[in-house]
Amino acid sequence: MSKIVIVGAGYAGMMAAAHLDREGIPFTIVNNHDYHYLTILLHEAAGGRDDGEKYAIPIKEVLRKDTSELVVAEVTGIDKANRVVKTSTGDISYDYLIYSLGWVSEYFGIKGLKEYSLSITNLDSAIEIRKHIDNQFQLYTQDGDERHLRIALGGAGLTGIELMGELLDYLPKLCKSLNIPWEKVDLQCIEAMPTILPMVAEHLRPFVVETYTKKGGKLRTGTKINEVTEGVIHLDGGETVEAGTIIWTGGVRANPLLSESGFTVDRRGRAKVNEFMQSVDDEVIFIAGDSAWAEDANGRPYPPTAQNAEQMGALAAKNILLRERRRPMEPFHPRDWGTLCSLGAEVGVGSFMGVPIKGVMGALAKEGSKAKYLWELGGMRLAGNRSKYVMKL
Ligand code: NAD
The missing domain is CATH 3.50.50.60 (FAD/NAD(P)-binding domain)
Known part of the structure; x- marks a missing residue:
């Protein structure tokens, strides 16, 4: 089996890792800390809804098989020519790379x-x-x-x-x-x-x-x-x-490592991929999540949302395995569950599967989306333990 390396343990990286882990495929995941956090819930930690540690899920609690290796290090570059990830603790070579280092704040050049x-x-x-x-x-x-x-x-x-x-x-x-x-x-x-x-x-x-x-x-x-x-x-x-x-809270752009490493990027620094989440610059590199510049059939870029990141990550892992097995890869056709915005712990607003919702129903739908995510990531083990992570219910 080729050596698969995932950089970044956000939504996309973790969904890719969970997919490989379930299949018992060996891989290395590199992240700058040993836990995964739920980015779209960080406002809860900032606003004091719960203690910070409730939003951190130890990566090894999700990836329990011996087939996965976690390297805690800062990624500093991608050497495409030599197929090497540069990190603060040394170089890591790969045959396939899933790049999912997420985003940084976009300051639009505003002074100070x-x-x-x-x-x-x-x-x-x-x-x-x-x-x-x-x-x-x-x-x-x-x-x-x-x-x-x-x-x-x-x-x-x-x-x-x-x-x-x-x-x-x-x-x-x-x-x-x-x-x-x-x-x-x-x-x-x-x-x-x-x-x-x-x-x-x-x-x-x-x-x-x-x-x-x-x-x-x-x-x-x-x-x-x-x-x-x-x-x-x-x-x-x-x-x-x-x-x-x-x-x-005025916007985000992809991690600058992509442009620094010579990928083709859009104005928000995201690297261009084809329908299989494969970089247009290198067929052994798959890019997922907020780092990916993926377009729908009408040429519209997909927004950098958590639900897109999860689906991109899982597809990137799946497509690497399909490619290895010399089978056709699958295109990205994400399911849109809607957008939910919490307005505090008890009220929310947005849409769920095309139906507009507001008030208590909005907050309940948001709690439901957390349980769904934990289920997809770690099955019953995480979803059943939801009071430990991110949920009040
Ligand atoms: P955003 O780009 O969606 O919103 C930033 C806002 O800041 C915009 O309305 C913009 O007009 C405003 N702005 C920009 N420059 C400004 C200026 N100089 N002065 C005043 N206002 C200015 O950014 P975000 O809210 O950080 O979200 C980033 C991404 O993360 C989005 O894709 C979003 O969907 C996703 N996200 C999702 C959730 C969720 O699903 N619940 C939660 C948080 C973020």
Whole structure:
């Protein structure tokens, strides 16, 4: 059997690994920590819904067979010519590579944004956000400076809106514990476009605005962030927002290793693949998840969603095995389950299998999607243990 290496243990990498593991095929997975986390739930960890460790699943708890090898290292490059993955602990050669290193924050060249904002890029940074906010509120009790109680989120896509929902659940409890009047807190989400959540049906968006406004949050649309200096957001038109906590939720791009390693990439840094998830630059490299520039039959790129990543990862692994067995590979025809956006722990909005949902049903559907994912990843072993990982139920 050829040597298969997977880089990245996000949704795509883990689904590829779980597929190979189930088949008892040997492979190596390289990741910069020994756990897998659920990226689309990081807002929960940042907003304080649960302790951070609940969002981390040890990789070896999913991949239990002796046929898999986990290498904990930072990937630093791909040497296509010599079929070698460069890592912080040495080179790893491959016959087939599944590249699934995910995304990094996209700052669009906005001055000072990277330096002076927090972002939810991984589990550690999510936990850091919660600690930062706790610390700012503590500082307010010492010096009374109300800037400590102002939290500004930049970008009202799924990340910004879901994080805001968590914070609107968490902050009143934090205020109560520190004796801070809730009315003094200013939580605002600043969005450049005229609308929030473009991926959610238009008629459902007012429900989000209403829910958040009632709880005391502000959604500001048509308001572009031009620059950030220490503790200050500079908006188009000259207004400034002074905030103790500035969190950037304004977009993502693929890990720059792809362009640095000479792959053909789009404007978001994703590497072009054919319908089999195979790199157009190298037939032994399969690219999956947010790193992949895959297009549907009409030439539209698939969005970087978790459900696409899961299906791409599983297909990449399957196609490598089909190729090895000299059988035709399968094209990527993903199933679209819909988009779910949580608005805190108890309410959600979005669509499930084409049906629009909002309110408690939205939150239940989101919880259901977590159980489904755990089931696909580790069967009964993980899904049956869901109270340990990511679920309240
Ligand atoms: P996004 O690109 O979807 O949204 C970013 C928002 O920031 C946009 O609305 C954009 O207009 C705004 N923005 C950009 N520049 C700005 C500026 N200068 N000033 C003010 N606003 C600005 O990014 P995201 O929300 O981080 O999501 C990234 C990907 O991850 C998406 O594909 C999303 O679907 C996925 N995701 C999914 C879930 C889920 O399924 N529940 C959760 C989080 C993220």
